[in-house]
Amino acid sequence: MTTATGAHRVELDCPPDDVTAVHEFLARVWQAEPSVSAEDRMALELALVELASNVIEHAGRARAVACQVDLACSAEGYAAVVTDDGAPASVDPGAAALPDDLAESGRGLALVQMVVDDLRYDRVGDRNRWSLHRARHD
Numbered sequence: 207m208t209t210a211t212g213a214h215r216v217e218l219d220c221p222p223d224d225v226t227a228v229h230e231f232l233a234r235v236w237q238a239e240p241s242v243s244a245e246d247r248m249a250l251e252l253a254l255v256e257l258a259s260n261v262i263e264h265a266g267r268a269r270a271v272a273c274q275v276d277l278a279c280s281a282e283g284y285a286a287v288v289t290d291d292g293a294p295a296s297v298d299p300g301a302a303a304l305p306d307d308l309a310e311s312g313r314g315l316a317l318v319q320m321v322v323d324d325l326r327y328d329r330v331g332d333r334n335r336w337s338l339h340r341a342r343h344d
Contacts, residue, residue: 212238218273220262228258228275239279245343249321250277250284256314257288257336265292265334283323283341290334295327 216231232251236242242250254275261273271292278285319325324339 212279214238214277214279216275218258218275220271220273223273224262225255225259228255231275232277235277235279241344242279243342243344246284246340249340249343250286253318253322253325253338253340254286254288256318257338260295260314261288261290261292261334261336264295265290281342283339286338288336289330291332292334294329295334 212235214231214235216227218227229251232247232254236247254277258273258275261271265271265273271290273288273290273292276287276289315325318338322338322340324337326337328335328337
């Protein structure tokens with residue numbers, strides 16, 4: 207079995223790009239990284255699509271937003287960074303919790319927290335930076 211060792215990037219301009227571009231990006235990553243387990247693929251896809259969706263929905267605030275997704279795969283695990291030039295986020299990923307069953311939104315960051323080992327948000331200059339880490343689950 208081949209060990210995952212690559213760095214991958216996609217740059218999005220939203221609109222017209224949307225989360226479909228993230229799904230397509232990850233499909234290319236999985237082709238290039240055949241040793242990534244199905245469990246890790248599902249977890250990373252959930253996390254990165256949810257983060258990109260949040261950027262598209264909230265960071266633009268009625269204007270276009272440029273977003274970049276970087277994913278590094280190694281024998282030990284995965285590191286991803288989602289950056290954008292949108293408005294600062296007003297949430298604390300460490301405080302994310304699932305809302306009650308009847309809530310129509312608000313589950314995204316809590317779900318991401320459930321599938322990664324570490325999720326952080328920083329505002330760096332005029333950019334938002336979401337970083338996550340996940341250990342390999344072979």
